Amino acid sequence: MSGPTHIPPAHWNLDSIVSGLREARVAWRGPRGRLREDAGLREFPSQESLRQIIKDLCGALFPMRLGPIDLREEVEDFYVGHTIGAALDALLHQVCLELQYVGRPEQAATPGTRERAIEIVRQFGAELPRVRAALDLDVTAAYQGDPAAHSVDEVLLCYPGVSAMIHHRLANVLYRLDVPMLARMVAEIAHADTGIDIHPGATIGSSFFIDHGTGVVIGETAIIGDRVRLYQMVTLGAKRFPPGENGELKKGLARHPLIEDDVVIYAGATILGRVTIGKGSTIGGNVWLTRSVPPGSNVTQASLVSDMPDCGLGG
Amino acid sequence: MSGPTHIPPAHWNLDSIVSGLREARVAWRGPRGRLREDAGLREFPSQESLRQIIKDLCGALFPMRLGPIDLREEVEDFYVGHTIGAALDALLHQVCLELQYVGRPEQAATPGTRERAIEIVRQFGAELPRVRAALDLDVTAAYQGDPAAHSVDEVLLCYPGVSAMIHHRLANVLYRLDVPMLARMVAEIAHADTGIDIHPGATIGSSFFIDHGTGVVIGETAIIGDRVRLYQMVTLGAKRFPPGENGELKKGLARHPLIEDDVVIYAGATILGRVTIGKGSTIGGNVWLTRSVPPGSNVTQASLVSDMPDCGLGG
Amino acid sequence: MSGPTHIPPAHWNLDSIVSGLREARVAWRGPRGRLREDAGLREFPSQESLRQIIKDLCGALFPMRLGPIDLREEVEDFYVGHTIGAALDALLHQVCLELQYVGRPEQAATPGTRERAIEIVRQFGAELPRVRAALDLDVTAAYQGDPAAHSVDEVLLCYPGVSAMIHHRLANVLYRLDVPMLARMVAEIAHADTGIDIHPGATIGSSFFIDHGTGVVIGETAIIGDRVRLYQMVTLGAKRFPPGENGELKKGLARHPLIEDDVVIYAGATILGRVTIGKGSTIGGNVWLTRSVPPGSNVTQASLVSDMPDCGLGG
């Protein structure tokens, strides 16, 4: 009597669910003055669009490696121009969305939103050659830093640390052009793909390399010099306590570490607060560090316990 | 003589590979009595379907943020009803698959499988408004807990910790409705996307926030109060040893920590076993803790070494 | 006066961006002798293709679980043969790409590249039944090792540790057949999906299980026995310092741990260098270990501090 199509006459009380959800939305929107959401439009930038924009930019930055599989050199410049043109047009739309966003009411009244957006995108586009050059140095650093790497191409295509840096260097340009939400969304794309969480505000020098990478966290005001190398699960974070502290750090305060040139930080090390790791230092695995160390230091768990009893070890 | 189509006349001995794989399947299925797999049908729930169901539910829960990019308020309720209707129909199919699953033979004989599935889905649907309200509190907690957050919308759209909680609150409803495999599959979707691994059985209070999140693990019987905050690489796990212990914990035993209200646990902290972290406590980074602490405690690596020599430090 | 289509007459100075990027490419390619890239073709293997190949192989290895949702047993062998045939054809193309890769100039001159590629793929195909049998043991180990697992099917479909092992056992065959870049690309697919980073060169015995898994790193020359179990954030790495060491380890040197049968390593443990963990040992959470331990050892943080003060604790 039954067949494959005999699905039961289920009933979900959809009217009740829909009205329950509507009430929940009203309860949320009311206190926030959002009951009339600016003509009822969703006004937030789109992660899907950004993902496509970044993918296109990756192709345009490295056409023979991340562009279309069968690209030939005769077509290279055409491809690059076409792809960047489309990506910047799409980015313009997203920048407008961020600038108009209701959370920044002072800007809603500004008549020049569109003009500002165009200027931002134009400057972003102009930075791309510089970004490419910086990424070439990162790729070279990864290739030289990992004895297992076979070629710069393998590094570019396979290494999550390199992928994270492509995203970061683009996100950082957006951050400096004052579209921080777009910057953050780009960073979270890399975070989801690689497990590496670099705040787009972080300032990172040339020839930077993160190996393995899962669990790395780098905070907004971190400053990293040239030729620095990091391993998985390294945190460059803010020192959020001792107890009694308010915990509501003011935005923009320099609260993350300053890592000087040629530092290596091994897996699981945690460095917190606006401390300085001096040039050429090595920070051992799982080390927990909340104070500055001079250039050339070699910090290990053992050294912390034996040599520096008063060093502020611990949370 | 050759051209782009001159692919070599390769031969893979496919007959041999196919028969080798068939033998491997028989060797596996035989001892498990699966040689005749209930008319030869694949009967397990589908991760792809669940992924779509969750995506649709996200859109229905937050229509103007996670729904279609151009949704307008006039269409909102229609969209919500249509989308939830489709998602619950699809979920019904998955619930039937889990209930009929051969691994639970006692249920295969029950004639009321379909009716039970319908009842489960109906109750799941009825929970959605409550889930939305709970997620609003989580979003607010994230917004207030991170000084870098620009708006509640950014938090909802970008923060992996919030994404993990959307999945968890849905997975937890499924878990409580006794479809644990579907619940687990939903949790693993979030795990793959965010690196945050929350067992769907974990009980989590309101206004919960996980920052950064990569590497967080929360076990099945963990109980977490209100306004709790966690950072990356925190483990709330089971205490699987000291040596000599059998290690085969009985399912369902309360074996994970109980975290009371207003606790903050910093990155890398590991808390194991059915211990209680008292209300308002702060657990420092990288702390390894296997005993209860009273309300208002401030536990750091240093404090563990100096102040609590008998605290069970270590594995 | 304006409408939804009134996008501003933006201008990005595309000509300038395109020429800037061209200069950056020339600056990169020139020193590497790549200004004429072998007729202008992109010659690197494709991650997208590999992802599809692996997906097809997963379906062919476990047709009733990872194959098409509605596969029936009558069709099983046809499906397996068709799918493996297509996957091996596609793999042949990728193997040719790796063999011809410009970074290995000595092979570009070899006329037998195609024949070698065919032979590699043929051997790879012949290994598939053995891989399936090995994975069945891994699945069983996961099922037996996690009290929360409901069935072997749930383990196969949901557990990131099992997914990582499917990828690893395939990647390892590629590695041993001397196409290390393809092997690495397969490993990175699993790394991105699961947060588990196993170098394809690692030798792993039967019945291996990784629980939770995020942050696990296993190095190229690691050797792991049978029935070993690992938890999240375990590192089996190379011992890259004490200070003064050159750090440029020669490729191929045995530099990662040797884990004997029946060892369990808990979350966050870090084992570095060519040390041996004796049969049946247990390594506790967060332990940092750089020396060998005899069979039956039970190593914890506490034991390291109290019992083995000279054990090389630390980086």
Added chain:
Amino acid sequence: MSGPTHIPPAHWNLDSIVSGLREARVAWRGPRGRLREDAGLREFPSQESLRQIIKDLCGALFPMRLGPIDLREEVEDFYVGHTIGAALDALLHQVCLELQYVGRPEQAATPGTRERAIEIVRQFGAELPRVRAALDLDVTAAYQGDPAAHSVDEVLLCYPGVSAMIHHRLANVLYRLDVPMLARMVAEIAHADTGIDIHPGATIGSSFFIDHGTGVVIGETAIIGDRVRLYQMVTLGAKRFPPGENGELKKGLARHPLIEDDVVIYAGATILGRVTIGKGSTIGGNVWLTRSVPPGSNVTQASLVSDMPDCGLGG
């Protein structure tokens, strides 16, 4: 030496082709004053968008037949509202594009373009229930008119004549609301799919049926009564000659036939000019007719030759 990837180093002289095409565009645009195309934007409505809009409207008009395959009645109104909402939003964009189209310069200056577009779409939406009712009568006529039809559902889903009428009744509403290009584009979608070419301006009464349909052409000012039936390759066209006529018919002149109620026109018949086919007449196959016939006529090729020698037979 070669392999599957050895594609020749072809070169297409792309620079020359691109500049040749640019010159061809300039040669075209110059005389039309299009060298600066209103900020360089493509401003014409999109056939792809219209195709999707029509598909959505078909689903909303017949939700259980042309809507999603698994729609249930509980969800029906939600689906209809959601789908129409999305379709009308998309249509608004297309209407704006037509109204702003450069070919109608008098409207470019009108500030109320958007308001007019909204009003057009609102009226279009309000017509949908009436369109559905009219289509129900068409479906019934097809079912009753073809002895081979098994059910009204088969007629709705399979008959190209019914598909053409769904498109026509929607296109005709657009035509009457003064967006003739959109109307035409909808008509051409049906033309491509069914080979039936009905100008959107044609006025067609109720219970209309076209059997087989390939090659049917119905002109802009044709007026068709109720219960009319047509077969394949029937033309209701304009009488474009006798020789000496200018041939540039003024737009809007009534120049196509007027078919009264209950007329049947068999395959291949051609009726040209503003002639009237009286109520209840039958026009035989392949008849060529350029004069009016009274009600109840039965016109065949034979009757034209023998009984009406002066009837204007021929072109």
Added chain:
Amino acid sequence: MSGPTHIPPAHWNLDSIVSGLREARVAWRGPRGRLREDAGLREFPSQESLRQIIKDLCGALFPMRLGPIDLREEVEDFYVGHTIGAALDALLHQVCLELQYVGRPEQAATPGTRERAIEIVRQFGAELPRVRAALDLDVTAAYQGDPAAHSVDEVLLCYPGVSAMIHHRLANVLYRLDVPMLARMVAEIAHADTGIDIHPGATIGSSFFIDHGTGVVIGETAIIGDRVRLYQMVTLGAKRFPPGENGELKKGLARHPLIEDDVVIYAGATILGRVTIGKGSTIGGNVWLTRSVPPGSNVTQASLVSDMPDCGLGG
């Protein structure tokens, strides 16, 4: 002040449209007893599914021509078995849908619907080798019949007449197995693609060829011998009048022409009614014929006028 996202706050009165459409549906369903549509499920076969099934069967019938672009012979049988298996499974679902269809209430009560559906699909599958052999003859006929054809492969891949016959020979098997709606839907797929409208009930002998094809109509009870050739716009239809006839032909009556072996019918010829065209006859272009002709006839418009004044020329 405005930007690209400033879409107007349009409002479509969706509630009113939705309720208007609901009323239209109720007005339609009420008189047909469909207000409760068998648990609210859409139960009609799906054209999309059939399209995929036919596409798969085409690939399986001609694997090296219509199968996957890169199929190799080693994989051929695996591909064929896998593809036919999937297609027949999908067809089973569609057959069940037709058998359960509410328009055939006598079958809804039959418990053996599923068993009948399985038997139908099994017989359909068993016919496939015969269908392939018949199509090979059709392809050969097309190749020999058109001097412009370069190869049998070109004929198979490019000729709409051949595509129509692939669909017809499959549709005819379905028709003879008593699933006439599925048969009709397959025929309409070919009709939409090629403009050739062959009723699935038509009986067509071997080595049949339609050139160009647009506008060809072949009726349900037509019988066509071997080696027959047709050109575009040929109709083999039912004789629906002389005037006064009721026009409601009873289903199943033999009412279409019987074309004997080796007949050629040129473009635009119309043959109506159960007449016999004798073996080896030639019917000229645009001829209108409603009586039988003996074997070896050569019928032209001229011959009809001059030699056969009583031949029933005309409608």
Added chain:
Amino acid sequence: MSGPTHIPPAHWNLDSIVSGLREARVAWRGPRGRLREDAGLREFPSQESLRQIIKDLCGALFPMRLGPIDLREEVEDFYVGHTIGAALDALLHQVCLELQYVGRPEQAATPGTRERAIEIVRQFGAELPRVRAALDLDVTAAYQGDPAAHSVDEVLLCYPGVSAMIHHRLANVLYRLDVPMLARMVAEIAHADTGIDIHPGATIGSSFFIDHGTGVVIGETAIIGDRVRLYQMVTLGAKRFPPGENGELKKGLARHPLIEDDVVIYAGATILGRVTIGKGSTIGGNVWLTRSVPPGSNVTQASLVSDMPDCGLGG
């Protein structure tokens, strides 16, 4: 007792179907010497690829009308170069396939196949600017020839006759470059989309326009002058009889009409054989013509019957 997943344990005797189909293939391939199909590869050009190539070329020819919806003029040349580059690369592959095709064995031995293919594609590319200019004239002719046309853009985007000519002018270039199968495949794409069947070998002058178009057939050796206009169901065919003729016309013989400048041919007219229609003539609807007419003729059905009794009227 059953649920939605209880699909019956159907069995299709796949082994038998597969072997039956294999035998049918062997029976077909054996006599054609195809049992070993050149290493088992499918070597015929791909209709799907050609469809994409043509779509890309359409976009490149008319970037602001048929290119991406949001193309801006700054990007235009980049888009054109990128798109043509990709299209020509893809076309090169298809040309190689045709040249290597087994049906032309004399070429299989030619070592220069690839070089010839490159030369063909290079010449094809060089023709594109000329094709664009010719199409501009066709568009203008359509705009001027149809009083219902609102703009040249509407004509380009909506008129099937224009779409057919875009395909024809590209197909004709391929035909003249001696890749007739690719040319034919392009023509059949237009045939399927528009019902207009123009052999790619037909020579068509400038400013050509086909209105409505369904059922038009234009033969291989037809030659059409400038400013010619055609309506639906016009045939310019070969005269295949009087009876007794062999019917196997030799390929390449001039056997289709020669239409001089400024001719108009109305719907349904059929002109057969190598006849000449003199400059400026008008051919009436449904006229059947097999002889030449002088310039300035006005041929109608009536004129054929009354004025030209010996004109060869009829088949």
